[in-house]
Amino acid sequence: MQVKHLNIFRFNFLQLVVLSMPLLILNVKHASELVILILTILGIYFSIRERKLPFFHDQLKMYSYLVLAFFFSIVMSIILSNNPIQGIDRIGSNIHFLVAPFVAYGIYKSNVDLKHIVLAIKLSVIVGTVYAIYGNFYLGAGRAEVGSDAPTIFGFIMVLFGFIAIIDIWTQSNKEKLFSMFIFFLAMYSVLLSGTRIAFVITIALFFSVMFIWSIRGYLTKKRLLLIVTVLTVITAVSMNNKSFNDRIDIAFNEIKTFSVDTDSSGSIDLRLSMWSGGFEAFKQQPIIGYGYQNTGLEASQHISGSYAKVFIKGQKMLHNDYINSLVGFGILGLLVLLALLFFPLTIFFKRLKADKDFTKNAIGMLFIIALSVFAITDSIYSHNVMRSFVVFFLGVLLPVANKE
Numbered sequence: 001m002q003v004k005h006l007n008i009f010r011f012n013f014l015q016l017v018v019l020s021m022p023l024l025i026l027n028v029k030h031a032s033e034l035v036i037l038i039l040t041i042l043g044i045y046f047s048i049r050e051r052k053l054p055f056f057h058d059q060l061k062m063y064s065y066l067v068l069a070f071f072f073s074i075v076m077s078i079i080l081s082n083n084p085i086q087g088i089d090r091i092g093s094n095i096h097f098l099v100a101p102f103v104a105y106g107i108y109k110s111n112v113d114l115k116h117i118v119l120a121i122k123l124s125v126i127v128g129t130v131y132a133i134y135g136n137f138y139l140g141a142g143r144a145e146v147g148s149d150a151p152t153i154f155g156f157i158m159v160l161f162g163f164i165a166i167i168d169i170w171t172q173s174n175k176e177k178l179f180s181m182f183i184f185f186l187a188m189y190s191v192l193l194s195g196t197r198i199a200f201v202i203t204i205a206l207f208f209s210v211m212f213i214w215s216i217r218g219y220l221t222k223k224r225l226l227l228i229v230t231v232l233t234v235i236t237a238v239s240m241n242n243k244s245f246n247d248r249i250d251i252a253f254n255e256i257k258t259f260s261v262d263t264d265s266s267g268s269i270d271l272r273l274s275m276w277s278g279g280f281e282a283f284k285q286q287p288i289i290g291y292g293y294q295n296t297g298l299e300a301s302q303h304i305s306g307s308y309a310k311v312f313i314k315g316q317k318m319l320h321n322d323y324i325n326s327l328v329g330f331g332i333l334g335l336l337v338l339l340a341l342l343f344f345p346l347t348i349f350f351k352r353l354k355a356d357k358d359f360t361k362n363a364i365g366m367l368f369i370i371a372l373s374v375f376a377i378t379d380s381i382y383s384h385n386v387m388r389s390f391v392v393f394f395l396g397v398l399l400p401v402a403n404k405e
Helices: 002-027 031-050 061-079 084-093 095-110 114-138 151-166 174-194 197-217 222-240 243-258 268-285 293-301 307-314 322-354 359-378 385-402
Strands: none
Touching (some): 002 031, 002 095, 002 114, 002 385, 031 095, 031 385, 061 084, 061 322, 084 095, 084 293, 095 385, 114 151, 114 174, 114 359, 151 174, 151 385, 174 197, 174 222, 197 322, 268 293, 268 307, 268 322, 293 307, 359 385
């Protein structure tokens, strides 16, 4: 009887750990890494108790092979580079992907219903928006980042959480619809407070993705299309009246228009364009296995003319574009592994969505991968601890569950 009580206690604790992740990753610095650690320990415990590693578990093996392939691509790029010792810290910082199969095992054993995770996401948006408003208007913190380490990450998570809140809105009661729309508007407002330009692009990508998903499901009636247009108009009007956000958009367009690889510029967009240009030139000289992930900034800087940009990029650990970063770090092989990590799950989510299996789970899975793919154009999904934790956790939630028969 006592053992049964302990099992119930452990099960409830495990659920609490899983449900805490959306709230912590957005609002409390470094807390997401603690969640990953706890889930890793519990996952190892379940593997030992059941004498079954996640690599051989029917629901977890595909996820396990994907994340391990990604981790070992980073390891191999460093081992094969000219200075492997200098890349040891990169191996350690990406340990999330090595322990990911056990994280997924812990999540899987929790048996948490996805609707409860979605509710945790909605609560996270509320708390994050309150923190962002307080930080921006009362503390004068500037661009909102709350507990996510960077405004770009905060904006990315918020826009994704906002669309997750409304993905199954047509199946909800009227009260639930109002609550979901409230969460969506809060998320969009938080994106404006973050001043994150890539979040604006992600918003457009997710909007068309949601419209596509709803059309597959047959949800887009004329009345609903009119409502969607109205909501879109309101969001656009609010965005147009946000001066700080519009200023950042104007700066971006001006920097793109005046950019030249021979110009020594220090603007955010200019530096990114220089990184990408230099990175692509470096890739062309060593296209198969690259230079090692620890050397991407160094190698890209060799092809930059401007003195400030050259010094700045030389000291960077990533090139603010995962696709180019992968090409420079591990050549075509590295890019293929990254694309597999992103688009193999996307095809699975899409196939199951068309087969009318677990609509909400697979629709969220599609939104998650699409948002990551766009975010990776100007930032990195594996150069921030928060993003590494985010990817490992949510793929661990969505992919094994979506693969369950």
